[in-house]
Amino acid sequence: xxxxxxxxxxxxxxxxxxxxxxxxxxxxxxxxxxxxxxxxxxxxxxxxxxxxxxxxxxxxxxxxxxxxxxxxxxxxxxxxxxxxxxxxxxxxxxxxxxxxxxxxxxxxxxxxxxxxxxxxxxxxxxxxxxxxxxxxxxxxxxxxxxxxxxxxxxxxxxxxxxxxxxxxxxxxxxxxxxxxxxxxxxxxxxx
Numbered sequence: 001x002x003x004x005x006x007x008x009x010x011x012x013x014x015x016x017x018x019x020x021x022x023x024x025x026x027x028x029x030x031x032x033x034x035x036x037x038x039x040x041x042x043x044x045x046x047x048x049x050x051x052x053x054x055x056x057x058x059x060x061x062x063x064x065x066x067x068x069x070x071x072x073x074x075x076x077x078x079x080x081x082x083x084x085x086x087x088x089x090x091x092x093x094x095x096x097x098x099x100x101x102x103x104x105x106x107x108x109x110x111x112x113x114x115x116x117x118x119x120x121x122x123x124x125x126x127x128x129x130x131x132x133x134x135x136x137x138x139x140x141x142x143x144x145x146x147x148x149x150x151x152x153x154x155x156x157x158x159x160x161x162x163x164x165x166x167x168x169x170x171x172x173x174x175x176x177x178x179x180x181x182x183x184x185x186x187x188x189x190x191x
Contacts, residue, residue, distance in 0.1 A: 005021075007073060012065065032144065033080050035143075036144060037051050077140070130169050140154060
């Protein structure tokens with residue numbers, strides 16, 4: 001089994017003419033970028049357009065890529081976030097994080113599926129009510145599971161600001177959702 005190449009190595013290989021490197025990098029990164037764009041835009045077709053645009057920008061800068069300046073993923077997340085923000089501003093919409101359908105788990109009952117859908121809707125509605133930067137920081141940290149330094153790079157800010165945005169966002173989410181514990185099926189204060 002061949003060793004897994006880093007994103008930067010694959011990008012350099014693409015810049016050197018290796019089309020298979022581009023295919024590998026596309027398969028590796030597109031699902032995560034698509035997820036970020038879909039969470040921000042709430043529209044699959046727009047998310048696909050943004051993801052494609054971000055990848056095209058990556059291919060254009062590949063020959064000049066400086067792996068010491070940023071991770072490929074950090075750069076791409078920032079590009080996707082900026083493209084989504086531009087689309088949202090042009091259309092006059094806010095961040096559309098509401099009512100994102102999740103695939104049903106075959107092992108769950110209909111009641112469990114309904115409760116999971118209610119929880120997801122409640123979370124996405126609460127996220128949509130947050131200021132845009134708080135929502136973005138919370139989503140990148142807890143939905144994309146990125147570290148604070150990487151989020152800081154994506155959001156073009158510092159780690160301390162990211163920590164503050166996440167903390168304020170989580171407090172606001174708790175405040176918005178705390179009165180709905182029973183409705184959402186949470187019985188204790190640990191969830």
